[in-house]
Amino acid sequence: MSTASRQHWAEMGENTFVLGIWLLYWVHRLLGxxxxxxxxxxxxLLHWATKPALRVSSMQYLARLQQATGALGRPPVWxxxxxxxxxxxxxxxxxxxAVSGRYQFAQVRSVGSEVLHQAALAGxxxxxxxxxxxxxxLCRVLAERKGGLKLNVLVHTRHAVRFNKLLKRLNPNNxxxxxxxxxxxxxxxxxxxEKVAAGEYVAIAGDRIPVFxxxxxxxxxxxxxxxxxxxxxxxxxxxxxxxxxxxCIHENEGYTxxxxxxxxxxxLPRGRREVAMADYAGRYATALTALVRRxxxxxxxxxxxxxxxxxxx
Numbered sequence: 042m043s044t045a046s047r048q049h050w051a052e053m054g055e056n057t058f059v060l061g062i063w064l065l066y067w068v069h070r071l072l073g074x075x076x077x078x079x080x081x082x083x084x085x086l087l088h089w090a091t092k093p094a095l096r097v098s099s100m101q102y103l104a105r106l107q108q109a110t111g112a113l114g115r116p117p118v119w120x121x122x123x124x125x126x127x128x129x130x131x132x133x134x135x136x137x138x139a140v141s142g143r144y145q146f147a148q149v150r151s152v153g154s155e156v157l158h159q160a161a162l163a164g165x166x167x168x169x170x171x172x173x174x175x176x177x178x179l180c181r182v183l184a185e186r187k188g189g190l191k192l193n194v195l196v197h198t199r200h201a202v203r204f205n206k207l208l209k210r211l212n213p214n215n216x217x218x219x220x221x222x223x224x225x226x227x228x229x230x231x232x233x234x235e236k237v238a239a240g241e242y243v244a245i246a247g248d249r250i251p252v253f254x255x256x257x258x259x260x261x262x263x264x265x266x267x268x269x270x271x272x273x274x275x276x277x278x279x280x281x282x283x284x285x286x287x288x289c290i291h292e293n294e295g296y297t298x299x300x301x302x303x304x305x306x307x308x309l310p311r312g313r314r315e316v317a318m319a320d321y322a323g324r325y326a327t328a329l330t331a332l333v334r335r336x337x338x339x340x341x342x343x344x345x346x347x348x349x350x351x352x353x354x
Contacts, residue, residue, distance in 0.1 A: 066137045085127045095343045099125045109264040112337040128338045139178040148295025161190045166237035167283040170247040170273040174339045175289025191241040237280045245273050247325045258319040262326040267347045269322040277307035290336035
């Protein structure tokens with residue numbers, strides 16, 4: 042296996058087109074969606090053509106998705122990979138539109154959110170495990186509009202913080218709290234425990250290994266064994282709170298926010314701790330598979346997901 046394929050995703054530099062998307066946001070604002078797409082296509086094509094790791098990773102994902110689920114209906118071709126990156130770039134625009142209040146929220150529907158909202162209104166906090174898919178900012182904005190759901194998002198690198206600062210510029214009143222962490226220290230755990238006890242929610246990605254990962258578990262995803270972080274499950278176990286899944290996919294000319302309770306309480310018994318963590322990661326991977334089967338181009342991990350290293354040197 043090459044050194045590049047074993048590189049940790051955080052070392053590769055997560056280029057999210059922040060400057061380009063910011064400029065194209067103004068194209069959309071002044072001219073609309075189709076002129077935006079006309080400007081976007083050559084930018085995406087150039088980025089795709091000059092990033093071999095992106096192309097290989099995208100094609101690997103699409104091929105394994107097709108083999109495991111048949112979601113594409115045929116083996117993927119290079120145009121599918123371009124479409125994959127194109128949808129990612131459009132989703133970046135939708136993040137900006139959502140936070141600035143310019144997205145058509147009538148095009149967003151929620152599935153399974155009733156349990157979480159009832160718990161939030163009753164003052165019960167929890168852990169939400171997310172994925173790099175769709176436009177999760179829609180959930181943030183809708184939560185603020187409805188009230189009762191306070192989100193604290195854990196991010197593992199400054200790349201995400203930089204993009205979220207851009208979102209903050211569009212909406213200074215955004216109540217989202219970002220916590221940049223490289224590992225869950227005792228001090229961080231205490232802070233998060235206080236927030237959950239106050240009825241707030243901690244959102245953490247379940248498909249990215251943190252920069253300093255002391256432990257991961259391996260479970261099957263799209264027919265192949267892949268490493269997954271244990272952070273969401275350890276955190277929910279420590280905080281003795283429910284664990285929810287939040288996914289977002291494109292459907293019916295808009296988005297669907299999918300909520301699912303993965304566990305009423307996460308339990309990691311001594312002697313079976315690693316087995317239990319693998320079980321929870323397996324539940325997550327199964328739920329993630331169901332979502333990408335419905336919307337194949339909505340998963341945005343453009344690095345060698347199955348071959349990544351477990352920790353940054």
